[in-house]
Amino acid sequence: MELLFSKWVSAFLLCCWLIFSVGHSVEGLHGNARVRAVNLGGWLVVEGWIKPSLFDDIPNGDMLDGTQVQLKSVTLQKYISAQNGGGMNVYVDRDNPLEWETFKLWRISESIFQFRTSEGQFLTCSGDGDSVTATAESPSYSETFYLERNFNNRVHIKLKSGTYIQASNDNVLTADFPGTPGWDDNPATFEMTFVAKLQGDYQLANGYGHNKAKDVLKKHRNSFITVDDFDFLYRRGINTVRIPVGWWIASDSNPPAPFIGGSLEALDNAFSWAQAYNVKCIIDLHAAPGSQNGMEHSASRDGTVNWQTYPEHIAQTLDAIEFLASRYAVHPALLGIELLNEPSAADVSLDILVPFYKQGYQIVRKYSSTAYVIFCQRIGNADPFELYQANIGSSNTVVDLHYYNLFDRYFDKLTSSENIQFLYKNRQSQIQALNSANGPLVFVGEWVNEWNVTNGSLADYQDFGRVQLDVYNAASFGWSYWTLKCEKKHWDFEWSIQNNYLQLQPGTSPRKMIPRVILLLGLACIWSFMH
Numbered sequence: 074m075e076l077l078f079s080k081w082v083s084a085f086l087l088c089c090w091l092i093f094s095v096g097h098s099v100e101g102l103h104g105n106a107r108v109r110a111v112n113l114g115g116w117l118v119v120e121g122w123i124k125p126s127l128f129d130d131i132p133n134g135d136m137l138d139g140t141q142v143q144l145k146s147v148t149l150q151k152y153i154s155a156q157n158g159g160g161m162n163v164y165v166d167r168d169n170p171l172e173w174e175t176f177k178l179w180r181i182s183e184s185i186f187q188f189r190t191s192e193g194q195f196l197t198c199s200g201d202g203d204s205v206t207a208t209a210e211s212p213s214y215s216e217t218f219y220l221e222r223n224f225n226n227r228v229h230i231k232l233k234s235g236t237y238i239q240a241s242n243d244n245v246l247t248a249d250f251p252g253t254p255g256w257d258d259n260p261a262t263f264e265m266t267f268v269a270k271l272q273g274d275y276q277l278a279n280g281y282g283h284n285k286a287k288d289v290l291k292k293h294r295n296s297f298i299t300v301d302d303f304d305f306l307y308r309r310g311i312n313t314v315r316i317p318v319g320w321w322i323a324s325d326s327n328p329p330a331p332f333i334g335g336s337l338e339a340l341d342n343a344f345s346w347a348q349a350y351n352v353k354c355i356i357d358l359h360a361a362p363g364s365q366n367g368m369e370h371s372a373s374r375d376g377t378v379n380w381q382t383y384p385e386h387i388a389q390t391l392d393a394i395e396f397l398a399s400r401y402a403v404h405p406a407l408l409g410i411e412l413l414n415e416p417s418a419a420d421v422s423l424d425i426l427v428p429f430y431k432q433g434y435q436i437v438r439k440y441s442s443t444a445y446v447i448f449c450q451r452i453g454n455a456d457p458f459e460l461y462q463a464n465i466g467s468s469n470t471v472v473d474l475h476y477y478n479l480f481d482r483y484f485d486k487l488t489s490s491e492n493i494q495f496l497y498k499n500r501q502s503q504i505q506a507l508n509s510a511n512g513p514l515v516f517v518g519e520w521v522n523e524w525n526v527t528n529g530s531l532a533d534y535q536d537f538g539r540v541q542l543d544v545y546n547a548a549s550f551g552w553s554y555w556t557l558k559c560e561k562k563h564w565d566f567e568w569s570i571q572n573n574y575l576q577l578q579p580g581t582s583p584r585k586m587i588p589r590v591i592l593l594l595g596l597a598c599i600w601s602f603m604h
């Protein structure tokens with residue numbers, strides 16, 4: 074009997090030991106650790122909402138590339154409309170502005186613009202006396218307009234010849250206003266409404282112009298993230314940073330216009346600081362040529378997504394991966410390379426994405442047999458499981474999931490406890506399912522302790538943060554908070570930690586360890602008693 078009991082105890086102890094020692098761990102991190110990372114968002118890929126002041130000194134700074142405007146004739150009280158959204162005639166005949174009445178700016182200078190329709194054509198006018206149509210597929214001389222702006226967002230539009238465009242009584246736009254209009258109600262005066270804006274690297278660089286942009290970005294890259302931030306992260310038990318970069322980093326000494334070199338030196342610095350503090354780096358290709366999601370953080374010019382449309386974009390992206398892999402593969406701080414951030418499911422099909430991921434994987438493997446190769450899930454209507462079925466690479470692969478209880482109407486009206494339930498019901502079960510799927514490790518590469526609950530209390534935020542950490546800690550590769558610094562306080566990791574809105578637990582979650590250790594010690598006592 075006694076012998077049998079002690080056998081059971083031994084078996085139990087063996088199980089406990091196995092529970093502790095088996096399970097995923099990430100190669101390259103100390104101990105049995107998983108990734109506990111913070112994103113360095115808004116640093117080497119600019120996002121205006123993260124640091125609005127970067128855009129402060131641009132003249133006519135609310136009229137940047139990709140800004141969406143609507144124009145209403147003050148005499149007709151109708152909006153300019155591209156029939157069918159472009160490719161046809163233009164009328165001034167709409168009462169309610171929707172897509173056809175919305176134009177994206179391409180900025181040539183602070184007062185010279187081109188107007189792109191929702192279907193992608195440009196407004197065009199061949200010369201004096203001609204009417205405006207929306208038939209040009211690409212912009213040049215006839216698609217270029219000169220804007221004059223009054224303080225109350227009234228504008229005049231003229232051709233290079235000096236002739237002003239007016240809204241005629243038969244509801245077309247023609248370049249035949251006689252003389253120079255005043256700012257009163259006349260057919261050459263339009264009211265401009267802003268509908269949306271983009272503030273990424275394209276907008277910043279093209280808005281300031283090369284020389285000024287170079288100064289602004291140099292200052293930003295040298296000051297937004299410094300060695301002190303790595304000290305901060307290290308002290309909080311953060312073991313990795315995920316660093317968004319733009320594709321132009323691969324030709325850093327002379328990147329294609331309007332992009333500005335210098336991000337490579339900053340990335341080099343990040344690697345040195347990381348090494349000094351025993352932190353690892355994940356390089357994340359956040360902005361790809363042509364834009365893979367239309368967002369400012371993909372450095373899109375106007376929200377159009379055409380990364381997938383041109384094979385040369387994909388080739389350039391692979392070149393960027395090759396450049397990064399060849400440069401950093403041997404660096405002791407490199408943990409992994411993420412091939413493409415947030416491709417949009419609506420635009421980028423799996424038929425394009427999977428072969429790209431496979432090629433990217435092979436390229437990284439040419440330079441490193443151990444660096445993790447990270448595949449980001451498609452955003453929008455896509456199930457990350459699609460990347461588990463795709464069989465992209467054989468070793469050290471990771472799928473990156475981005476978890477925000479935001480940006481989807483579903484979350485708009487949730488209470489704090491409904492938000493927390495969602496984490497348990499949806500996020501946790503997805504992580505568990507993917508953890509046990511055969512294939513890549515699971516990485517929650519972006520999440521934030523923010524929601525669409527108004528007036529959440531400090532305790533509400535602490536609960537939300539604690540449950541998120543609890544759920545994401547189970548991801549087999551780990552997690553990464555978005556983002557280290559941000560104008561919006563709840564997005565700002567440093568602020569959230571310093572103000573106690575987000576409470577990190579040390580590495581192996583002592584709250585869970587202590588009962589297990591006590592149990593083990595107890596069992597060990599019983600066992601030794603019986604011998």
Ligand SMILES: *[C@@H]1O[C@H](CO)[C@@H](O)[C@H](O)[C@H]1NC(C)=O
Pocket residue numbers: 479480481484485486525
């Ligand atoms: C928050 O909810 C409001 C509606 O209540 C919505 O308009 C807004 O877009 C939501 N914000 C985000 C970031 O999802």
Ligand SMILES: *[C@@H]1O[C@H](CO)[C@@H](O)[C@H](O)[C@H]1NC(C)=O
Pocket residue numbers: 527528
């Ligand atoms: C919520 O916060 C807003 C400002 O942030 C404040 O005006 C409002 O009174 C608050 N509502 C409640 C119920 O506390």
